Amino acid sequence: MQMIEADLAIVGGGGAGLRAAIAAAEADPGLRIVLVSKVVPMRSHTVAAEGGSAGVITEQDTLDLHFEDTVAGGDWLADQDAVDYFVRHCTEEMVQLEHWGCPWSRKPDGDTNVRNFGGMSTARTWFAADKTGFHMLHTLFQTSLKYSSIDRLDEYFAVDLLVEDGRCQGLVAIEIATGDFVLIDAKAVVMATGGAGRVFRQNTNAGTVTGDGIGMAYRHGVALRDMEFVQYHPTALPGSGILITEGCRGEGGYLVNKDGYRYLQDYNLGPVVSEPTPKTMELGPRDRLSQAFWHEERAGRTVDTPLGQAVHLELMHLGRAKLHERLPMIYELARTFLGIDPAESPIPVRPAVHYTMGGIATDARTATRLAGLYACGECSSVGIHGANRLGSNSLAELCVFGRVAGEAAARHARDAKTSDAAALSRQAEAVEGRALALLTREDGRDRLATLRDAMGDTMQEGIGIFRDTAGMQATCDKLAELEDRYRRVHLDDRTRSFNTEWLTAIELGFQLKVAGAIAWSALKREESRGAHKRLDQFGERDDENFLQHTLAFHQADAPPRLDYQPVNITRLPPAERRYGSATKKAASAAQGALP
Template sequence: MYQHDVLVIGAGLAGMRAALAAQQAGADTAIITKVTPVRSHSNAAQGGINAALTHLGDDWHEHAYETVKGSDYLGDQDAIEILAQDAGRSIIELEHMGVIFSRGPDGKLGTRHFGGQQRARTFYVADITGAAILHVLFEQILKAKTRVYEEWFVTSLIMEDGECRGVVAMEIKSGKLEVITAKAVILATGGCGRVFEPSTNGLIVTGDGMGLAYNAGAPLMDMEMTQFHPTTLKNNGILMTEAARGEGGYLLNSKGERFMEKYAPTFKELASRDVVSRSEQTEINEGRGIDGCVLLDLRHLGREAIETKLAYINEIAIDYMGFSLADKPIPVRPGYHYIMGGIKTNVDGLTKIPGLYAAGETACVSVHGGNRLGANSLLDTVVFGRRSGEHAAQMVKSKPAPKVSEARVQQDEKHIKALLDRPANGDSVAKIRLDMGNAMTENVQVFRNEQGMKTALADIKKTQERYKKVAVGNKGKVFNTSLIFALELGFMVDLAEVIVAGALARKESRGAHARTDFPDRDDVNWMKHTLAYNTENGPKLDYLPVVFTQWEPKVRSY
């Protein structure tokens, strides 16, 4: 049994930022993570991080407004104001920690253009911004000597008297389950990208935090809002950063036309992601695609710009397609990338469960509403990561250490034993996950409709039934990844159901949720958040009004 004031689950940007904040505020803090810290999927964020820096002549109101507009007015404006106002100091903090942000000629921070924003306010490190920040936060974690439970998998939250008092977790190397108590638990486990197949997300992005919170009774919010990134690579779905278009790249259809001029005359390729993805899908659906893709053309940027500012995606092009972006346009298509929804929190990261916080992609504050602007996700992780850490550290000061019986592990041990003891039935975790992913991609896509989503829901229910009977193919104790995948799938089949249920219920088109049977935004009936509670009969939906401060809903055009 281990004991801490604040326990952060996940070591991506949000998790490490939260842990640093909590530790600096004096709390005994630890991180628990199922992978070594620098393996987190924050790595894959390429293009940059948004902020309106006053001393560089920008105004946070503009950033906030464009975020509100990007969210299709579903984002809570009080939270968005905090995000935009806190952005500046967050960037400066990261710079002081050592992030090697690109510079302007005067040696001050430099910016690039990103989608959905008039002004260039995206700070960046070539096209490895996420990795560059993640590694610097890891440097700070090493400096702070924060305790890290590395390669430990959380199997459940310890819920007693309606509050969260810690976790039960498995040390993957030994297979041993332990109780770790905490006065506050911060979930920072990222998204649930593996619910879809294909996905830009890594294989570890399985919605564990969302699943843990959902199982513990916390509501999930706006889970139907799933982002399809406009430029994912043809075969394997790897992300090609929005910075490619920010730096001036074109999108072309089979006729060689810059089709975005038609859909977004002002912003063109730099309209917000939902708009670009829909435009691409329309071109493809209407027969102007190439093998289900459109082309991303960067040739006119020149070899030098490509090799310095977009080196990583150029490396991807060379490795996986066999050519440089300086020589040929590359086929891309919309692909699942991000979930705007997540565990409902307030602006301090607190969920509906006392003692339980969430930050980053796993949370829904909500600052992204129906569609997230590119480069706002990194900002979300550091702003609300820090706020969660700080709030949790203050909260634990007046709280006695929870007393949890060591016998609590038996509950999870029993569950795992049952899973391992099941006889093989010819089915497998991998097959179920693939069927789930395909069902989602087929019918809960860029464009959705009632019939398709009903099919998806029925398919997901089938995977849930199969999951109850599936056997784990490896019975060992040491580093049993087979068992981990089974536990992760348990979270994912439920999250898939929540996504579809919320999407089916929302009878309008808003942000990334585009229904062909309800093509218009319906502010009268649907200007509200979806909440999903876990019940024995699946998700119970409820709704919550959107918070407005200074921006009235308008027709959204780019």
């Protein structure tokens, strides 16, 4: 097996991985950095983020407000030390991106502009029209080309970590074009592989968002934290799940039911306002909006479309010129995928799975409990999102904590010693053997797509916007059955070069593990908080028993072992979340609580 020696390996070439790579290269130019990505970096899913990235910049805004919005938005399950660090470093990252060439949208005087976003007290979302993720990703990728110490392994598929002497010391990857295995010997590894939204059938995510890194870390004993908190984005296209940005509502779009009624006023988000108003109506947080849709659907007030139930997103009143300037991609998506001109007709939208709010548990500085392993971006749970992430916090997160991870891993790599190379080789060969076994199995039964779709369906049914014990238990059972059937998955393609069926099968292995962690974590959280809403006797938030993080630990051939960890609460004690007309009251109360 080919061996590549590095100081630092970064897995994942999206925004977080690229930011980590640049930070590490700047922190220590002598470091040999390998960036492993299963797609060429600019194809990574950061590219599809639309609305924007948070960073306090206006005169009426403060770091405290961003802190409070994030903590309250997360229904008090966020770690406040991590949130503090986060809000203090968002803006400098946005400025840094500007210096690197990100084409932020501008005000007439040439300053960068910000827009309103859901759950945020004031406009603080930096945007590049409605292609913010695309521009951030290309800016980071193209800037990374400046650093000769970053050695890219594009289209290399990470299969497993190498853990020896209790330390993460590299990984095994497949060169996709040839199917050859490589051992990447590294003193530190940064996991930046993105979320796991593809374990659900209807989602806004790219095909690559299969939770590989989450699954890898999990199988090596690293806890997955708060996996039950899965974000349903309230506005995606029915059927495909293509994302229709919250920026539409930030710019003033309305959500109406089949009667043309702005139904959010019935869900404690009113009063009805005609202009975009922070934390009110369409600018409520995502969990509340998706939950409101669920109620409207149950009450028969949604619109019947060929691809399922929907509500209408009205942008017509914004006018064509504003749509072209601020929402050009949404305009194009509506025209291409629906044949609709959003300047003239509403866009049918419904919730779809969007974001994995839990992930690989790290401390507030991206270190996992496995020495030498760091995690950042959507694959990680650094602790800032709690039970519900606010829109535009994730693009900021991948910069802030991508940088932290890159620097922390660089420091670790400088001091770490390598173990016996022969031991790493033996491990790598075992990894290769297991991966190759998928290609040689003769007793294959189920097609890959059968298992993948069954997983997506059962997750959708049991781990939906609203959940109950029976449904979640049924999903847990179904996943166990699918894991069993996965052992005998049938592949048509037994060859090595660019065998995407084989890679998809390896991904499915990770997905089933991660899906199990999500479902069991959800079943055992016997309360309702943020995006985890139950219809059974656990319909209320229960701070006495569940103001704590869920930790899921992998167990072979058994459900995960669950443990709980206290939430870090420094200065904002738990309170009721308030939106709409209650916002003002909540804000002044919170202000009073601050030192």
